[in-house]
Amino acid sequence: MSIENVKSHFRIYNREQDVQEFTTSSATVEQAAETIGVIPARIAKTLSFRGEGDNAILVVAAGDAKIDNKKFRETFGFKARMLAPDEVLEQTGHEIGGVCPFGLVRELDVFLDVSMKRFDTLFPACGSTNSAIELTCEELAQYSGGKVWVDVCKGWEEITLQMGCEHTA
Template sequence: MPLNRVRDFVKKFDPELEPIVFDQEMKTSMEAANVLGVEVGQIAKSILFQSGETFGLFVAAGDVRINTKTVKSLLGKNPRMTSPETVERITGFRVGAVCPFALAADIPIYIDPSLSRYDVVYTAAGIPESLLPITFEKLVQITNGTLIPATCEDTKS
């Protein structure tokens, strides 16, 4: 089960980390923020991009849009968001529940600093009903993610 895979993975890094499981599904950053009563920016969205056979998982605050120019500079020409089937094959998680660690395939993780403005952020934890509260620093550590320059665009503008 994906939730157990996430639970087991985070326990190796910090026994205090524990996914929160809710009664309802939260498939978008906005839905998750509403359930938690936090800003949408505190929800870490994880989006899988592909350029040819090269993949990268981009993690950013829920209130920003990932800049495709940055994705292109990191993955190569003609990057695109992957299909739901490819997301599940590469990450091991369904769209709406993609956790940025405990992935099925070894791919690079790129973390946008847009999340660093919060003391705690919430990642998906493998199923649409779960979220994992985590600090930005621990997120970077656990994912072994590469911090990228501020590449996202605020969706409010």
């Protein structure tokens, strides 16, 4: 079971007990935000893309961010093409709605989008459609093995300005 892989992953860091399991769904950003009681932007969503070669790449971004195709191509050197659900499961070991950068069945490159840096903590999924963990950006980078912070998303800056928040990348 995918959540068990994630719990095993967090056991290494003595954080297994911090994985939260809910009685309601957290499969979408909106559902997760409602279940946890936070704004959707604080949900750290993991997006799976075709990489070069056989392995996918994962981009973890704030819940209100959308991939900017131009920025993605400039950053990675290839077009953003998301994986099909069966490919996501094969590459990550997690089903859609529970995809996260922890407890992966393959060693994949994980990139963290700067859209998350405006929050003290975020809530990524934990391998099931009803789980999450609260992490700082630093913890998210550490536990995911994130390679580097990237700027490949759009849409969130406008929302941040409307909320009166400052962005610091």
